[in-house]
Amino acid sequence: MLYIIPTPIGNLADFTFRAVEVLKSVDLILAEDTRTSSVLLNHYMIQKPISPYHQHNEHKIVTHLAEQMAAGKTIALLTDAGTPGISDPAFLLVRACVKNNIRVECLPGATAFVPALVNSGLPMNSFCFEGFLPLKKGRQTMMKKLAGEERTMVFYESPMRLVKTLHEFIQYFGADRQCCVSRELTKKFEENKRGTLQEVHDHFNEKAVKGEIVIVVQGKE
Template sequence: MGASRAGQPPVAVAPGLYVVSTPIGNLRDITLRALDTLSGVEEVLAEDTRVASKLLSAYGLKARLSPYHDHNGAERRPGLLKRLEEGARIALISDAGTPLVSDPGWKLVHEALEHGIKVFPVPGASALLAGLVASGLPSDRFLFAGFLPPRSGARRTEIESLKQVPATLVFYESGPRLAETLADLSAVLGVRSAAVARELTKLFEETRRGTLAELAAHYDEAGPPRGEIVLLVGPPTEAVATAADLDSALRVALAEMPTKDAAAAVAGALGLPKREVYQRALQIKSGDGAP
């Protein structure tokens, strides 16, 4: 579990707002500085106090907990900012990981800075970074795009806007929508390497890798996976596609979608003229293409 702070005196911390990262599953991923901070502040703002109380209890911390989330943020911010201006020491945590990343809290940090209040980051666990380093995809440049829209039409429009981004794309997704999202990504982006990381740092941690089409087919057959999910998509290729590359990509795409859609997806992914790719797709579909 990790060393408890029970019985130890609170650590002195400077006045200000502390944005504290917490574990995304394994409680041992808490940092020593996070424990010091949470023991030294006057109040801990939590998205869900029930979740936060389990973490504090595990380390013998007695900090005062209060809820701060999307529904009460506007009402609470004026009072919190006033106290911070007067020298209060307050920590902000989310249910798991780094606050403000697909979690409430940005407005509080933004307004605190506008009021001249010091904001201290206390770094730690982050699901998107954990997923990225385990994915095997390029990590020198990446774009975190949060959650895609729940409906396919809006989702494909959003994916289209990200099509030319020269970086690994990182999304959060839910189990019930995963297969549909992967299928939409495949239809719009074409043949790209991808990874699905779930239950990171937990007992049933899993990272599955493959093309978007392969992963879409797997989860369509296997059903929705459980747990928190990080979905990662490799960047568009800059290499010049060979005839073999084209045929290989078309055979994968044709197995998952109609000829016209497959040709459009592969043409976009490989940077080739749609008309030429479509003609080759028809040849392969009819059996006239070389094996």
């Protein structure tokens, strides 16, 4: 079978007892970055074979992994942080398991957009998760489409592109649209900056930005 294991997005204490138990029981652990995951595994004294599984090799090895599980092997999938499949590899492997009648179980756990959405102060009864926007092709088309979105919108972004993306949001959504940028969630220097798109843009334009970024933007009224 396949276990999908969410991992802490910053604070190593945000890991469940069940996740530790499962990882100690499996035959193989797949990790987006084996070095990053080894820090977590060593912290919880988990000693199991570990192998890389990421966007650059998943197409090549997914069939082989499905065959291993069909033959009786139990595998756990980790990503660097958060829940596998949420802007991280997992879909191809889960689909292969479903196609081959291999049991899949996803444990509940950390994912960055949920705490960012909840603490944003913006409506969360209905929202859309967009993950990372296209870097080039299709980006303008997506911006125009989202300009009319009435639900709260949630995005992931890298620190080096944050200010540029906020500037584009101002162009397409309007400078007065409310938003919240969360960075370094669960870590020592966690920051949640709320305000209009213009206010938040100006705040981050005046400082060096570090850490993982979640942007939550108010929908069109």
